[in-house]
Amino acid sequence: MGTPLGGGGTDNTMNQPATTRPLTIGVLALQGAYEAHAQALTTLGATARLVRLPADLAGLDGLIMPGGESTTMLKFLERLDFFDTLQDFVSATPTFGTCAGAILLARNVEHPAQKSLGVLDITVERNAYGRQIDSTILTAPTSLPGGPLEMVFIRAPRITRTGSHVEILATRDGFPVLVREGHLLAATFHPELSADTRIHQLFIDIIRQQSSPSL
Numbered sequence: 001m002g003t004p005l006g007g008g009g010t011d012n013t014m015n016q017p018a019t020t021r022p023l024t025i026g027v028l029a030l031q032g033a034y035e036a037h038a039q040a041l042t043t044l045g046a047t048a049r050l051v052r053l054p055a056d057l058a059g060l061d062g063l064i065m066p067g068g069e070s071t072t073m074l075k076f077l078e079r080l081d082f083f084d085t086l087q088d089f090v091s092a093t094p095t096f097g098t099c100a101g102a103i104l105l106a107r108n109v110e111h112p113a114q115k116s117l118g119v120l121d122i123t124v125e126r127n128a129y130g131r132q133i134d135s136t137i138l139t140a141p142t143s144l145p146g147g148p149l150e151m152v153f154i155r156a157p158r159i160t161r162t163g164s165h166v167e168i169l170a171t172r173d174g175f176p177v178l179v180r181e182g183h184l185l186a187a188t189f190h191p192e193l194s195a196d197t198r199i200h201q202l203f204i205d206i207i208r209q210q211s212s213p214s215l
């Protein structure tokens, strides 16, 4: 018996728990580096769906908010009347923000101050590394299994405060660069630009774990 592609049907795969069935993960595609995220998800066996409108969020198991320019993304979100729907979605569904996406998830944004979705209990300082050394590739230790991790920073923000429930998974010069709080994951670098898929795999693991908290 074939696998139904969607709609109707009591054996629709969407009705199976996210612990085992193939996942459909959205990538916010208003602006920025979304294609490489979609590619990384596909490599890991998930289905990637580009999200351009509020309706595109329906039925997703998780969402990646890519790097780019957070101010521009905010303008699109407001113009499309998308901000409130996205805020509700990320409050309840696994979401991974990278760079500008991490800025959008943060509770507080500084330098300059900017509106955000406010769901992840961190403070970020935008463009914190100065003009000359603002884009760099480092290999640094991480608490993830598999040894040191390559990190591509592009006009990166710096996480200057983490709430007590935020777990720090990697640092640069003593500042967190990869953090997790429950169903939310954020990186100030661009994991989609490295060949190492451990961070995207971690996000997939978080989605499966969240749908079955007893695991």
Ligand code: GLN
Residues within 6 Å of the ligand: 066, 067, 068, 069, 070, 071, 098, 099, 100, 101, 103, 126, 127, 154, 155, 156, 157
């Ligand atoms: N500097 C950008 C911002 O403030 C983020 C850069 C990035 O996403 N690579 O939104």
